[in-house]
Amino acid sequence: MKKTKKFVAFLMASTMVFSMAACGTSKSDSATTDATANDSATETTDATKDAAETSADGKTVITFSWWGGDSRHEATIAAVDKFMELNPDIEVQTSFGAWDGWEEKMATSFATSTASDVTQINWNWITSFSSDGSAFADLNQYSSIIDLTQFDQSKLDLCTVADKLQAIPVSMTGRIFYWNKTTFEKAGISVPTSLEELKKAGETFKTVLGDEYYPLVVGEYDRMVLMVYYLESVYGKPWVENGELQYTAEEVQTGLEFIQSLEDDHVIPSVETVTGDGADSIDKNPKWMGGVYAGIFEWDSSATKMQSALTEGQEFVVGDYFKDMGDYQGGFSKVSLGFAISESAKNKEACAKLINFLLNEEEGIKLMASERGIPLSKTGLQVCTDNNLLNATVAEANSKVLAWTQFSLDPTFEDAKLKNNPDGIYYDVMQGLSYGDYDLAAAATALIEGVNGVLGN
Missing domain, CATH: 3.40.190.10 (Periplasmic binding protein-like II)
Known part of the structure; x- marks a missing residue:
């Protein structure tokens, strides 16, 4: 089922790309x-x-x-x-x-x-x-x-x-939130400063602006980074330390449930929706450029790229880390x-x-x-x-990232077997969860086995 859906999305994306190339x-x-x-x-x-x-x-x-x-x-x-x-x-x-x-x-x-x-x-x-x-x-x-x-x-x-x-x-x-302030103002709300506000923004965007508008967009790898930020905020421990995954299956499942809740609450578009947009990256996505997608969770060093991609008249602002994510300051620098x-x-x-x-x-x-x-x-x-x-x-x-983050990144987190598109474990897990081919338990198992395989455990 997932392959069929992805193939349809690919055909739609290809049509868009060829149409854009012709112009x-x-x-x-x-x-x-x-x-x-x-x-x-x-x-x-x-x-x-x-x-x-x-x-x-x-x-x-x-x-x-x-x-x-x-x-x-x-x-x-x-x-x-x-x-x-x-x-x-x-x-x-x-x-x-x-x-x-x-x-x-x-x-x-x-x-x-x-x-x-x-x-x-x-x-x-x-x-x-x-x-x-x-x-x-x-x-x-x-x-x-x-x-x-x-x-x-x-x-x-x-x-x-x-x-x-x-x-x-x-x-x-490190990763931090960026917001298209113009789109949030169009929806009649301020940019979110907490997870609670972000989740409320999902419903507001849908009701006020329409189904295609979302307060945040994240790709498969972005979902993984965001999930680790959430888990570190909740549990106060790094994802990997001394060559060992620090999270149990139950804890990983909690993180995946958080990601799925963002999709269910109209905070982020589904993987199928983003694939259907026909762009190689978010900064090249017309929906980001035009403010239909109004937020990202990106590297601080990517700010220029993401900001310059916006069409004229839109205000791009740096967000804050969410203090209501958990009791700890999650997120990492590298x-x-x-x-x-x-x-x-x-x-x-x-x-x-x-x-x-x-x-x-x-x-x-x-x-x-x-x-x-x-x-x-x-x-x-x-x-x-x-x-x-x-x-x-x-x-x-950058100043916000370095002032907030308390965890370092293990270099294996970015191993090609995990983060490569489309064959990496992160892509398989996040796509499978979004398309409904994995339930939370199966997705957690696949992710843990993939990470342990790279770690040699």
Whole structure:
């Protein structure tokens, strides 16, 4: 039944995508913003990487890849262009795209040693792809180029695995609520500051604005993060600690019941509804852009992307953590992302120069600003602060996250076997629950077995 429903939703989504594509415009240059074209660019870069270590005019050639939204792409391209202007002996070839499908592509490139020389990585990629230190270079060896003193040792330690500093942490992040204040005002209510108010908003949206309006939208992985926030608030313990899941089947079932109650109370749309919208991500969803979906639970570092996606005339505000979730301050923080140098890179010194420029040098810092969150680099933070370059929304969200969260994230939480779309355990469980193929007990069992499988228990 679930597969049939999902297939119907997929057909609807495909029709919407093709219809939108027929009305759209194309844009391409040496660093393609189109996701499909970018896949091709990445494959080309990987295939020719060994042959292109030196360009025809004698320049050292390095490759650099990242994912993100349009504003991150634009800022990073500008910073790379400035780096090449200041370092005319180095040519940087870039490839980038949206998150959807990016991790799977990078997993293949790491396994085949064809990854870009400099890569933007998720924190958990260190343990997922380089637990033995084989994928990423030890950046301690390039401390004469990358100023490691700009970073607290405790943060560098988070990226140290197999006795190697495998990435430079760019920022810390956590999930927080964001609201489209304009839509809430249209419904005649204020943005919610408690779980009770959020649940009441579901009925108000349905009655005042119509069935298609929801105060919150969350994808499958978002549902998982929100559930852990709820459980940590209720029980006061981390999801995983010391390689062990800390929750019983009954407790996990309580968390899943909470997620299902949000759907039942018209707080969030069903998985089928969101799939039928035909968008790869929430920021690309017309219902988010137009205010039909009026809230998200997202990383603080994603504020710019989500805000810039809204159509003109809508007010985007940072929400608060809900004190009535439970007796504890649930939610977690983690390294948002890092910059790593592939062990296969032939010109690691040039790669180190690029990383240091982006994170620690004034001209690079000014162009990158807070597109990847609030900088952990001391100089980066100072330059951004002195020049009013911190996105006010990102800064507000980050300060709330770091002031509230008391739990850290175990890197296995983001293991590909769990969070990959569509085959990860989180997707299977959250889709199965939403479509009605799992009852609460079966969903809890599937989730626990999946997590324990990744943990090796």
